[in-house]
Amino acid sequence: MNELQMELGDTETHIRGHLKIGLPQIIGTFFFSKVAKSFTKKHPDVTLEMIEEGGLHVEKLVEKGEVDVAFVVIPAQSHELEEQLIFEAPFVACLPKNHALKDEQQLSLEQLKEDNWILFDSSFALSQVILDSCRKEHFVPNIAYSTTQWDLLLTLVRDELGVAILPSPLTDMYREDICVKPISSQYIPWKIGIVVKKDRYKTRALKAFLKIVADIYSGEQK
Known part of the structure; x- marks a missing residue:
């Protein structure tokens, strides 16, 4: 029901909304600022809320649907998550x-x-x-x-x-x-990636966030 409500409300041309971003302390220090700056500049009507927890706890929050996307060490422990490598x-x-x-x-x-x-x-x-x-x-x-x-x-x-x-x-x-x-x-x-819950509806704001991350870190894997 929550996802249906999100989908029905996600029809405007202009991207707006609120995203909860899971950030383990170390990963957040090195990776989030650059993404946040680029995303906010392009999508000023989407607010970003940082959820700062240990990596394993952040994964659980994404799995439960309490966090939209998280930066984590991959491979993730949960098989319920879809992951994308951004840095090594x-x-x-x-x-x-x-x-x-x-x-x-x-x-x-x-x-x-x-x-x-x-x-x-x-x-x-x-x-x-x-x-x-x-x-x-x-x-x-x-x-x-x-x-x-x-x-x-x-x-x-x-x-x-x-x-x-x-x-x-x-x-x-x-x-x-x-x-x-x-x-x-x-x-x-040290493999850093972003994870979202498998088969969950991705809002236009979340898709835009994932695209910004991919654009920034494509070619930066070491």
Whole structure:
């Protein structure tokens, strides 16, 4: 009934309306501003509401129909979601400057299995990616700290409280303070995409938003 009402009200030539956008903290920091600026300039009568939650919770909100579209790490955990890849970058190892392996050109995760690790909070899809990657090299990391803040995580690495693996774009502003090493033992991708609920009616405002995202990030996958 809700979707029928949306469809009946979505007949005007001029695009207007309200969209709820799911934004995990890290992804929102790097991806949303550019999209919002372009979309608002082109469609000023559509309001955008940001729903800021951990990635796994955001997926659930889209699945329930409580959020129209979300930026998430893909593949999504839910099979009820339709996803589109918009960006990809590798994970890298982050070490304190005086770490014993600071002079290595590249590292395997197994070389860090005796270290204390700093991870994202378990509500972050990134946390599961990291744990799964460690399991592939037959160890479970010793988690010293977990946080929801990527900049705090890197500060903890800088202050010699542990090591971490992170998507390379997150390390760009901190490369003078820590050691950043490529991971040689496996390729761990940070795949960012947008998700909507499968078979749900897409309003003209939502279609316009998806098109803006596709136009901005086409050709930017790394």
